[in-house]
Amino acid sequence: MKDQGRRRWLMLALGVNAHASVTLGLFGLPLVIPDIQRNFGVSLPVAGVIANAPSFGVLAALVVWGLLADRRGERLILGTGVGAAAVLFAAVAMAGSAWAVVTLLALAGAAGSAAMVGGGRIVLRWFEPPERGVAMGLRQVSYTLGMAVAAFVLPPVSHAHGITGVLLVCAAVSLVAAVLAGLFLAEPPRSLSSGPAASDGSPYRQRSLWRVHATSGLHTVPQVIVSTYGVACLVGLYRWDSVAAGQLFGVAAIGGAAVRIVVGRWSDRVGMRMGPLRRLTLGTVAVVSLLILGVVTRSWLGPVMLALATVITVAGNGLAYLKAGELAGPGWAGRVLGVHNSVQNVVALIVTPLAGLLIAGPGYGAGFAAGLACALISLPLIPARGERDPR
Numbered sequence: 001m002k003d004q005g006r007r008r009w010l011m012l013a014l015g016v017n018a019h020a021s022v023t024l025g026l027f028g029l030p031l032v033i034p035d036i037q038r039n040f041g042v043s044l045p046v047a048g049v050i051a052n053a054p055s056f057g058v059l060a061a062l063v064v065w066g067l068l069a070d071r072r073g074e075r076l077i078l079g080t081g082v083g084a085a086a087v088l089f090a091a092v093a094m095a096g097s098a099w100a101v102v103t104l105l106a107l108a109g110a111a112g113s114a115a116m117v118g119g120g121r122i123v124l125r126w127f128e129p130p131e132r133g134v135a136m137g138l139r140q141v142s143y144t145l146g147m148a149v150a151a152f153v154l155p156p157v158s159h160a161h162g163i164t165g166v167l168l169v170c171a172a173v174s175l176v177a178a179v180l181a182g183l184f185l186a187e188p189p190r191s192l193s194s195g196p197a198a199s200d201g202s203p204y205r206q207r208s209l210w211r212v213h214a215t216s217g218l219h220t221v222p223q224v225i226v227s228t229y230g231v232a233c234l235v236g237l238y239r240w241d242s243v244a245a246g247q248l249f250g251v252a253a254i255g256g257a258a259v260r261i262v263v264g265r266w267s268d269r270v271g272m273r274m275g276p277l278r279r280l281t282l283g284t285v286a287v288v289s290l291l292i293l294g295v296v297t298r299s300w301l302g303p304v305m306l307a308l309a310t311v312i313t314v315a316g317n318g319l320a321y322l323k324a325g326e327l328a329g330p331g332w333a334g335r336v337l338g339v340h341n342s343v344q345n346v347v348a349l350i351v352t353p354l355a356g357l358l359i360a361g362p363g364y365g366a367g368f369a370a371g372l373a374c375a376l377i378s379l380p381l382i383p384a385r386g387e388r389d390p391r
Helices: 002-027 029-040 044-051 054-072 074-092 098-112 114-126 129-184 207-236 242-270 274-297 301-315 317-328 333-360 364-381
Strands: none
Touching: 002 029, 002 054, 002 074, 002 098, 002 114, 002 129, 029 044, 029 098, 029 129, 029 207, 029 242, 044 098, 044 207, 044 333, 054 074, 054 098, 054 114, 054 333, 074 098, 074 114, 074 129, 098 114, 114 129, 114 317, 114 333, 129 242, 129 301, 129 317, 207 242, 207 274, 207 301, 207 317, 207 333, 207 364, 242 274, 242 301, 242 317, 274 301, 274 317, 274 364, 317 333, 333 364
């Protein structure tokens, strides 16, 4: 039993490493948007599309990876998908035009999205319900950890070696993670992998699952606006150096990692996922409201609330993701988690250019206000009432 306990944490660590490593290339490029603008000579909205181009591929492939994971397991999809993403990041470094970069980054996103599904299934298959909140919090740290590394590494690399250097770094770390996952990931014991008996038919007969997806979609809006345009706000509005702005977001990402683990432990203790998520959403409303006030007045409140918004807008992601997987059951977990992430990425693709246009027009206050509105709309959708302890 002791060996089995240690082994599950090794499996989780491999999943976290794979997701964190590929996150640099999939979601870290907005941290160098000012350099993307200069490199390609494009406007802020177009630079935002380039930086978020991997999301196009992520959207197209998540459900497919989920189906493959349900049938073949995490080892195959993580080793293959993250490895292919590494090759594509290296190919992007040699691309000449902006549209070739967008295409190759989209393909890299399709390949690397395997880590987004595989890591979540590791938690659901290796951990029992009373421990899943902490385990999923640690798993969700993979995104935050990847963004923290990206914030500290990518802006200085871009400053010294340009976008080519950034992409080669993304390729190298993804390749190492793919090799480790392919060599060491394993299947859980049958007593864990089987889990509770799956219900007949699709889990989408449950209204709660639809509401969890919708809630996450709405929560994606403030998250995307803050993460995509936060550095640009500090550089353009507050005249910060791009490296210093990236470092602020790096520190905030580290804080976000700790918060996700605490939130996971909180949900395990109370035996619920949606109640804590509702409280976190109220916190998001408060922080983003103060962020708007700081940006409109151009006071010190703006940078402080940007850092806090970076933490709180992602703090509840693991709870919604875990709830979706628990509602799905073991036979559908991969597909449902794929759909869940797809919803988030559809929203991100729509929001990124629209928020860029909004910021380019009325300003950053209007962009952040759009995120605030979506957080408010999500409150009555969160299926917290009547939630039962998964134990």
